[in-house]
Amino acid sequence: MAENYPNTNMPGSNMDPYNYQMNFEHLDFFDFTDWKKDDLELIVSGYPESQNYDAFNFGGSSSYHEDLNGIAASGDGRSGRENKETTKKVAFKTRSEIEILDDGFKWRKYGKKMVKNSPNPRNYYKCSVEECPVKKRVERDKDDPRYVVTTYEGIHNHHSPSQH
């Protein structure tokens, strides 16, 4: 973790965990045919250019958990290694210059890949908490480099690292 926060107003201790509110008003669906799977929720949120990342304050908000649980508690046959639990993918499309948006959790990057259909790499993150099976996938938009698509996978079974 180096300079993840260039010069943005990163909510460090000024964030309001209970005052979070996602701007899901701008629901613009693009040509994400590949994304429009049966179990993929694509959420596009457009932020005002001169706004900070307050809207991304997931920090331990119970509402966030409920919401995420509702959509993330569906079925996804991930017959992989550990547990084929129900995992849901949620894609957030956000307008931002940086792809590392602080959502209140600590992420550890475990991989980077170059997708063939895009000149931009795709980053893979995982929650630093042991018991947290949540994965995160960050990718830039192919046509709109100003947009970042963050795909969350799984449910947090713990609150913010600093919360509680």
Place this chain on the structure above:
DNA sequence: CGCTTTTGACCCGCGC
């Protein structure tokens, strides 16, 4: 000193 990042290799599923 601990933890994250980094990068290449490996693995897996699916299509041809």
Place this chain on the structure above:
DNA sequence: GCGCGGGTCAAAAGCG
């Protein structure tokens, strides 16, 4: 059966 695309691991380095 092999190849491609995508996803994950793992060893070493970097940085706070």
